[in-house]
Amino acid sequence: MNLQQKLNAWIISRIIELSINHGISIHELARKSNLSTTTIQNIISGKTTPKLETIASIAMVLSGTLDKFFETVDDNIAAEVHKYISNGYKL
Known part of the structure; x- marks a missing residue:
């Protein structure tokens, strides 16, 4: 499973x-x-990979802020995302 798939699976489970x-x-x-x-x-x-603004809209309803929505993200996923972004790549 690649980074995008891991992150999407986590987002789905968090929304649920x-x-x-x-x-x-x-x-x-x-x-x-x-x-x-x-x-x-x-x-x-x-079926759909949500854009950041879509996640932000959902996060505002479910947790009040994007930070709170992502506060329980798996440390391994967070580290991979950080490394990926710091290398200049977009998700």
Whole structure:
């Protein structure tokens, strides 16, 4: 599994985790984040790789900030992302 796949899998699990914890349905998450239900469904099913602004919209609803959304990211994934970005690459 490459870095993008690892990060996407983590984002999907985080969206599901926080949605369950806050009792927010896909429809409610879509409405509150100004995204379509289809977009949320496609992200959760892995059909779509979300852009940062999409993740930020979802994060604001589920955790208040992007930092809080990513606060539990696996250290290995975080280190890989940091190394990848510091080498001048884009995700």
